């Protein structure tokens with residue numbers, strides 16, 4: 129498995145508030161959809177609950193200690209169980225959040241695909257701090273959205 133963590137973060141690595149996203153930039157939503165479509169996406173139970181519906185054309189892996197009654201998703205009770213089942217698969221898997229899942233998958237991630245939003249906001253969940261020295265940084269695109277500078281950056285190990 130190639131594991132890619134994909135996230136949109138603010139200046140202070142803000143991720144979300146009240147189990148919702150902070151920013152809803154159209155271009156970034158499109159980037160997320162185009163990047164992840166056709167692939168497996170792994171997420172925490174709270175992020176899955178925050179979605180209005182299942183993401184079309186993506187296989188959903190949900191991590192939960194409980195047994196939520198979701199249809200047509202693959203459920204794992206631990207990060208270890210997920211890694212065991214997927215580590216030998218020949219596919220790219222996208223870790224799509226939230227904060228708990230990013231923090232626990234970070235050591236196993238081959239790439240971080242971050243939308244860096246040049247703004248600060250009130251948040252209650254944050255992307256984990258990571259050592260940029262350990263990664264090669266490639267800026268994929270820079271644009272303005274609603275007057276805010278947004279950079280799409282790939283960090284590879």
Ligand SMILES: NC(=O)c1ccc[n+]([C@@H]2O[C@H](COP(=O)([O-])OP(=O)(O)OC[C@H]3O[C@@H](n4cnc5c(N)ncnc54)[C@H](OP(=O)(O)O)[C@@H]3O)[C@@H](O)[C@H]2O)c1
Pocket residue numbers: 134135136137142143144145146147148149150171172173174175176178191192193194204205206207224225226227228229230232253
């Ligand atoms: N900006 C972005 O790109 C982005 C992307 C995704 C999400 N978000 C935001 O992030 C927030 C949600 O993040 P979050 O950190 O609160 O929740 P989360 O990571 O989405 O989900 C947490 C849940 O995952 C399960 N879990 C976590 N670690 C586990 C483990 N080791 N073993 C088994 N189950 C485990 C637990 O589910 P159970 O309670 O069911 O046991 C836990 O309550 C929301 O605000 C969302 O909008 C932002």
